[in-house]
Amino acid sequence: MSDRTTTIPGPRAEPTATGIPLLELRSVEVAYGGITALKGIDLEVRQGEIVALLGANGAGKTTTLRTVSGLLTPRTGQVLYAGETLAGVPAHKIVQLGIGHSPxxxxxxxxxxxxxxxxxxxxxxxxxxxxxxxxxxxxxxxxxxxxxxxxxxxxxxxxxxxxxxxxxxxQPSLLLLDEPSMGLAPLIVAQIFEIIERINSLGTTILLVEQNAAQALRLANRGYVLETGQIVMSAPASELLNDPRVREAYLGEVAEG
Incomplete structure (x- = not known):
């Protein structure tokens, strides 16, 4: 890897949505004991996209990825991959279907x-x-x-x-990335995000969980915002990047007015 500073590109255009989403969560609820971690969320990732999943600690982001990869079982709802349900499919079989997970x-x-x-x-x-x-x-x-x-x-x-x-x-068709920038120096973060973009350009669809909201939204096509187990916002990444609520809550900027 070179030591040069990498410039992360601006928000990518939302791709044309065609066919069945590669990944779809329908009214998915997940509970740990008496605590409901996901409260009926709906989410989709289409072939070729990078989709960012944002939220504070404890919002349910990691739970979402662990549910997709079969490490957790929904109490209600469906997880569909290429139009087929993942209900009852063990985690090692989900890997064989083409879902990779970097935890x-x-x-x-x-x-x-x-x-x-x-x-x-x-x-x-x-x-x-x-x-x-x-x-x-x-x-x-x-x-x-x-x-x-x-x-x-x-x-x-x-x-x-x-x-x-x-x-x-x-050889995943869908790559789940959970906090790839956590604990890394800014130069290394830039390199990691550059590589994520390259992986996507090679044909791998990506669902990205990332607390570095600005970096994630500049890289992604679309984004979702999770709060206490619920999807509260969903939009093209460029809209989320410029939304005053997102900027105040996740980009450290105080909204005017």
Whole structure:
């Protein structure tokens, strides 16, 4: 990776919506014990989009991604992928359907090498594809340099690259990214967002959970805002970026008037 400063592009145009959404949540409710974390949310991600999911801590963003990837089971509602329900489909089968998940906190295998971590990402296949590995190393040259090092010895930015690279080894059509910029220096954040855009340009649809709302909305096509388990706003990213409520709540700007 170069050390130059990367300029994140402005908000992308909303794509033409055609066909069935790649991902659709219909009235999804998820509860932990007696606490309802998601309260009947509706959300869709169409093929080729980057969709940003914004909200404060505890709003339900990570719960949404964990529900899509099969780690949590909705109490009510439906999760549809390419028009088919994911009800009853175990998490490892959801990966095989083409949904990759780079979780909050990275969760790499710290006692395994970079290469072994990436190989784990390809477990759905009988063998590791050299083509997929080369693509990950092209996206993340630093991982190629560190390929024999233990994951636990990497910097925070390198571990985030590894978490995304591991998810990409499963050849996902839909990539779920949970807080990819968390705890990283601004220069590394810019590099990570540049790579996310490149992954999308290669054909991978992305649902992005990110507290860095400005960066996320500049990258995304559309966005949703979650508050206490409910979708309270949904609009093209450019509209959300310029909405006074969003700017005050998530961009640290005080609305005038």
């Amino acid at each position: 909050e906190g990275r969760r790499i295998f710290s006692r395994m090498t970079v290469l072994e971590n990436l190989e784990m990402g390809a477990y759905r296949f009988k063998s590791v594809s050299r083509k997929d590995l080369d693509q990950v190393f092209e996206l993340f040259p630093r991982l190629h340099e560190r390929r024999t090092q233990l994951g636990g010895n990497l910097s925070g930015g390198e571990q985030q690259m590894l978490a995304i690279g591991r998810a990409m080894m499963g």
